[in-house]
Amino acid sequence: MSLKILDKGAIAPLVEALMDDYRVVGPQAKGSKFTFETVTDPANLRLDYDTTILPPKKVFQPPQERLASFTLQEDLQIKPIIEAEPIVLFGVHTCDLQAIHLLDKVFADDYPDAHYLSRREQTVIVSLECLKPCDEHSFCKDMGTLNASNGYDIHLTELESAYLVDVATETGEKLIAKYATARKATEKDKNKLNEALNAKQPLFSNHLDFDVADLHTLLKASYDHPIWEKLGDRCLACGSCTNVCPTCYCFNVSDEVNLSLTEGTRSRNWDSCQLDEFARVAGGENFREARASRQRHRLMRKGRYIYEKFDELGCVGCGRCIRTCTARISIIESFNAIHHNRVGGNGQ
């Protein structure tokens, strides 16, 4: 809708002003790493962060959230809990932005999920262009998430002493007008933006040895690939990869009751298809008992199943699952290994 310029020095006052009306969530230091947390002091906002331990999905689908409260008194009753508040999610990298775009589709599909969607509707997203790779594990360039795509209200690109502000929505326009001191971008600014976007390209290298457009067909042909057994042998089935994944949304639902047994809550928690009991039914049958089949399921979801259902890849190339895996399983190495050793030949 419009391009503006915001001096770097204007970010802190902007966040400070936003904090009056919104919960501002942004990247902050936690030891040697970064996490998305509620900002209480604008000085702690670290727009120079590399990546965060958990993706920003936790803002919309918290690790644990209450779905309903109920009473166990004589007249049993259950009441939905839809918790939402105005939030500005500040400093989302473009890989995570694409993941949010996918989650928006998932939770709006068929049966719209008011718990997610209410939070999402009340959230303003300020995303941030990455001008250099966060580390050697990310592969955003391969997955097509190197630049901002859908779903941001305001997108920031660092230009020397200022940010170029791409305002994409009415919400973003209003927010900038009300809370920020920004000026209109000039032709010179736009040239600088193009220079910055061009200059970043060579800094990002490709990690995938084939065109990502072929990923879903490659996986479709690789259901019986020997790699799954190898991954299954290494996997510790800890579920860390799915916890840190920005596109994993599977959940468990459980009831908790207070000590006097008069009332309780129904909550949902992040779950993981890598855990043994994920596909086990009450009678004992486990439809994905082998770790190999669970690893296959994860990679098939990331590269194929989600794509077939939502027309978006389930992997955005953030590299978090690779960083976190104690068994050093790498999704990108796995995709490459499948490509180089295609079932039935045709490898190259």
Added chain:
Amino acid sequence: MKETSIYHPHMTRIASIKQATALEKVFTIESPNGKLGHEPGQFVMVSVLGVGEAPISISSSPSRSNGSFELCVRKVGDVTNALHSMNPDTKIGIRGPFGSSFPIEKMRGKDILFAPGGLGLAPLRSLINQVIDERDTFGNVTILYGAKQASDLLFRDELEEWVARDDVNCLITVDHGDETWDGHVGVITTLFPKINIDPNNTIAVTCGPPIMYRFVLMELLGMAIPESQIYLSLERRMKCGVGKCGHCQIEGVYCCQEGPVFNYAEIKGFEEAL
């Protein structure tokens, strides 16, 4: 939309409970708002507040739903154990109906072969009774039912009715005979040689424990019933019933949405299906 949750159950009442076998009870549940509006083969999510939710297939046919529906429940997990400890008039939560149903309109005019094993009769009974209630619109009806032992046979009153009917060929077997059973003994596949069907005009419907499917499918295909005329109902862990939680996925397919009723020709390529 914002105020309503897809996870919100309707609180309703258990009208009556009948002990069916040592492990199974049949619950008659008052339909939320007087009408469940289900099709044969669909399921509901049953809530026991404080314990949790579980998917249970609807056992009664739409043709016999007078403001209530039936669930045949095996005592096997947290929710079902809690249900088994309940008395009539207790309130439980219901969400649904969810999932696919048996394609009853496509079945009209055809011969129908039912092959349920054990608790697999629970979902098939919703279709069997519908077919019997609209008997004139179907061809030959055959029911082959197998259970581990005589005391495991479900819906015994109805089994007797089905056996007694002239327009239904109902054969029953138990894997292990005992003094209470004077009928056929042997696994369900031993019943197949006893029937004559016209494979091209037959639609087969089966549901049972995972081990049973392969053997029943071999019999059905051995009788030359086309794959596209075989339907199965599959069981999966489910936490939402609405295609979100991920537990019921069979490869890329959500069993709670595209299932639990599947056409064999469509699901046979899925290694995770059985």
